[in-house]
Amino acid sequence: MKKNKLDTSNFVMIAKTYFGLEPLLANELKQLGAKNIKILNRAIKFVGDNGFLYKANYSLRTAIKILKPVKVFKIKDQDDFYKNILSINWDSFMTIDDKFMINSNSNSNIFKNSLFLTYKFKDGIVDFYKKKYGMRPDINLANPTIVFDVYLHENTCTISLDSSGDSLHKRGYRLNTGLAPLSEVLAAGLVLISGWDKKKPLFDGMCGSGTVLIEAAMIALNIPPQINRKKFAFQNWIDFDENLWNLIVKSQNNKIRKSEIEITGYEINNKIFEIAKKNILNAGLNSIIKISNKNFFNSSSIIKKHIIINPPYGIRLKENIDNFYKNIGDLIKNKFIGSDVWIISSNLESIKKIRLKPSKKIKLYQGKLECRYLNYKIYKGSKIN
Numbered sequence: 414m415k416k417n418k419l420d421t422s423n424f425v426m427i428a429k430t431y432f433g434l435e436p437l438l439a440n441e442l443k444q445l446g447a448k449n450i451k452i453l454n455r456a457i458k459f460v461g462d463n464g465f466l467y468k469a470n471y472s473l474r475t476a477i478k479i480l481k482p483v484k485v486f487k488i489k490d491q492d493d494f495y496k497n498i499l500s501i502n503w504d505s506f507m508t509i510d511d512k513f514m515i516n517s518n519s520n521s522n523i524f525k526n527s528l529f530l531t532y533k534f535k536d537g538i539v540d541f542y543k544k545k546y547g548m549r550p551d552i553n554l555a556n557p558t559i560v561f562d563v564y565l566h567e568n569t570c571t572i573s574l575d576s577s578g579d580s581l582h583k584r585g586y587r588l589n590t591g592l593a594p595l596s597e598v599l600a601a602g603l604v605l606i607s608g609w610d611k612k613k614p615l616f617d618g619m620c621g622s623g624t625v626l627i628e629a630a631m632i633a634l635n636i637p638p639q640i641n642r643k644k645f646a647f648q649n650w651i652d653f654d655e656n657l658w659n660l661i662v663k664s665q666n667n668k669i670r671k672s673e674i675e676i677t678g679y680e681i682n683n684k685i686f687e688i689a690k691k692n693i694l695n696a697g698l699n700s701i702i703k704i705s706n707k708n709f710f711n712s713s714s715i716i717k718k719h720i721i722i723n724p725p726y727g728i729r730l731k732e733n734i735d736n737f738y739k740n741i742g743d744l745i746k747n748k749f750i751g752s753d754v755w756i757i758s759s760n761l762e763s764i765k766k767i768r769l770k771p772s773k774k775i776k777l778y779q780g781k782l783e784c785r786y787l788n789y790k791i792y793k794g795s796k797i798n
Contacts, residue, residue: 422462423448423460423461423462424460424461424462424481425458425459425460425481425482426458426459426460426461426465426466426469426479426480426481426482426576427453427456427457427458427478427479427480427482427573428442428456428457428459428469428473428476428478428479428480429455429456429476429477429478429479429480430455430456430457430475430476430477430598431455431475431477431596431598431599431602431777431778432454432455432776432777432778433602433775433776433777433778433786434475434598434599434602434777435452435453435454435455435456435457436452437475437602437605437606438457438473438475438476439452439457441472441473441474441475441476442457442459442469442473445465445468445469445472445473446461446465447459447460447461447465447469448460448461463652463654463657464654464657464661466479466481466576466647467645467647467657467658467661468661468665470576470577470581470639470645470647471637471638471639471642471645471661471662471665472637472638472639472665473581473638474598474601474602474605474628474631474632474638475598475601475602475605476581476598477577477580477581477582477598478562478575478576478577478580478581479575479576479577479581480562480573480574480575480576481573481574481576482571482572482573483506483572483573483574484501484570484571484572485569485570485571485572486569486570487568487569487570488523488565488568488570489568490523491523491524491529491533494523494524494530494533494534494537494565494570495533495536495537497537497570498533498534498536498537498538498541499537499540499541499544501537501541501572503538503541503542504545505651506559506574506650506651507550507558507559507651508550508651509542509546509548509549509550510550511550511557511558511559511649512550512551512552512553512556512557512558512559513538513550513551513552513553513557513558513559513560513561514552514553514554514557514559514560514561515531515534515535515552515560515561515562515563516560516561516562516563516575517530517531517534517562517563517564517565518563518564518565519564519565520564520565520566520567521565521566521567521568523565523568524565530563530565531563534561534563534572535552538550557578557646558646558649559574559646559649559650560574560575560578560646561573561574561575562574562575574646574647574650575646576645576646576647576650577645577646577647578644578645578646581598581638581639582596582597582598582599583597583642584597584638584639584641584642584696585639585641585642585643586627586641586692586695586696587622587624587692587695588688588691588692588695589622589688589691589692594621594622594624595621595624595625595723595779596624596779596780597624597627597628597638599777599779600624600625600627600628601628601631601632601638602777603625603628603721603723603755603757603786604625604628604629604632604721605632606755606775606786607719607721607753607755607788609629609632609719610719611632611633611672611674612674613717613718613719613753614674614675614676614677614717614718614719615629615674615675615676615677615718615719615720615721616676616677616678616715616718616719616720616721617677617678617679617720617721617722617723618678618679618709618712618720618722619679619680619681619709619722619723619724619725620678620679620680620689620704621680621685621689621723622685622688622689622692623678623680623688623689623690623692623693623702623704624692625678625721625723626676626677626678626689626693626702626704627692627693627696627698627702629676629721630674630676630696630698630701630702631696631698633672633674633676633701634669634670634671634672634701635668635669635670636669637665637666637669640666641695641696672701674701675703676701676702676703677702677703677704677705678702678703678704678705679704679705679706679707679708679709679712680704680705680706680707681706681707681708681709683706686704686706689704690704709722709744710740710744712744712748713748714748714750715748715749715752716749716750716751716752717750717751717752718749718752718753719752719753720745720749720752720753720754720755721755721756721757722741722754722755722756722757723756723757723758724737724738724741724756724758725737734760734763735763735766736766737763738758738760738763738764738765738766738767739766739767739768741756741767742766742767742768742769745767745769745789745791746769746791749791750791750792750793751791751792751793752791753788753789753790753791754788754789754790754791755786755787755788755789756786756787756789757777757779757784757785757786757787758784758785758787759779759782759783759784759785761783761785764785764787767787767789769789769791770789771787771788771789772788772789772790773786773787773788774786774787775787
């Protein structure tokens with residue numbers, strides 16, 4: 414079936430993110446040129462055109478999804494919801510040959526179960542096509558061509574096209590991860606929150622699979638976060654403009670810069686160290702990032718560096734977790750003079766054993782784990798609490 418062309422004027426979009434990263438994402442959108450920016454809970458509302466939607470997906474470091482709301486309506490009950498779905502002209506958004514997927518979220522007594530909301534939504538689309546063509550499009554959860562997002566808040570339903578498809582945290586450079594991997598979006602957020610000037614040497618003493626180091630290098634070199642990504646959902650839309658997309662990719666890639674910045678890390682676990690090396694190589698950053706298979710606690714004096722550490726939270730440690738964090742505090746006080754140290758942890762009690770007064774405390778989440786991101790300014794004579 415032939416695809417129709419849609420209007421390419423400005424429209425409202427929603428960029429979703431993690432808790433605590435909203436101001437960062439709003440700033441990214443402002444720098445890209447978004448209009449009418451409004452901060453929401455774990456999301457940013459803004460206005461742009463199709464070209465901006467392409468650029469946002471390709472360029473935003475702290476977004477996990479870009480949604481394009483296409484229908485908003487109020488409902489009285491489940492039957493009313495179904496009737497509204499059936500009445501929509503789905504030919505405006507997909508063809509009968511498309512394979513679709515539905516993500517739903519209900520914060521309403523009308524549909525207490527999001528899964529049932531998904532089923533009713535699916536029934537409405539399928540019945541629309543059966544009634545009009547005597548045929549139906551298929552659902553495909555593994556490789557959909559069209560992804561719908563359905564959000565029901567009380568009696569207001571918002572239906573959006575998911576322009577990203579796979580979450581934007583999937584950058585494409587990680588071949589493998591260690592235990593409890595850090596999301597790429599959160600890792601980029603940690604670097605941006607820390608206020609790194611992209612000049613001071615950056616060091617991660619417990620670098621795991623290398624995510625913080627890779628995101629930092631991409632920020633320093635202005636490498637688009639999705640440069641390794643193969644496909645976005647918007648490339649299957651009926652109004653996709655391939656020439657415009659190629660122009661935007663070229664324009665963003667032309668902004669990549671060279672840098673002699675020093676970015677280094679340690680990882681004590683041999684297996685995870687090898688994973689980090691492969692990920693760094695796959696990201697094409699092995700000439701920028703240098704890592705060593707070393708114990709963080711064997712660090713020699715490190716003067717005036719920008720340090721970001723994501724230590725184990727206790728689940729994987731055989732030793733006493735309180736003592737582990739105490740040793741971190743002792744080490745950074747004695748050997749990191751002149752450094753700006755940032756530490757993220759979900760172990761809210763043991764992190765107190767660092768015994769240094771943080772200059773900043775920021776609440777974040779790693780998955781479902783509530784974390785604190787703490788900043789320590791280390792100077793000669795820093796006092797233990």
